[in-house]
Amino acid sequence: MLDALTLVTGVAALLLAAWCGWAAYRDQPTKDWHFIGMAVVFLLTLIQLVVGIVQLTRGEKPEQGTTIFVAYLLGAFACIPAAGIMSLSERSRWGSVTAAAGGVVLAVLEVRLFDIWGS
Template sequence: MLDALTLVTGVAALLLAAWCGWAAYRDQPTKDWHFIGMAVVSLLALVQLVVGIVQLARGEEPDQGTTIFVAYLLGAFACVP
């Protein structure tokens, strides 16, 4: 996995959560900008999924096992949608 991509994805997801939480606290409706933020986080998670699958296809072995690694990749990708 790319550590920088993992960090960027996590930070983007946390910022999106804070932004949407702030909007909910202020009793504002969900706006198009919120959906664009969700699309950005989903795209980052998709890139992470593709990078992980490519690394597995190259023959690299994850530390915790392939099944857990793929489950984490799919779970991270499925969080926002």
């Protein structure tokens, strides 16, 4: 796995979490700018998914097993869209809290992906 891509995705997820958390602190719902931020983070996870699959097809193997690696890779890919959809259904400060929580969860998944792949 590309270490730099995992790091950038994790940092972007934490920045998104802080941004949405700040909106929740100010009692604001998620706005269009937040969804643009979510789209950027989602694009990073899409690139990560493609890179991970390419590396697996080239014969590279994660240290802790392919099945768990693919499961975490798919979970990371689905995390931000799920949080975005849930924040759309709750158009209050709790939508921002949901988006912030999705960013934190994605950051944790990125750390775990790094650990599973092994460097």
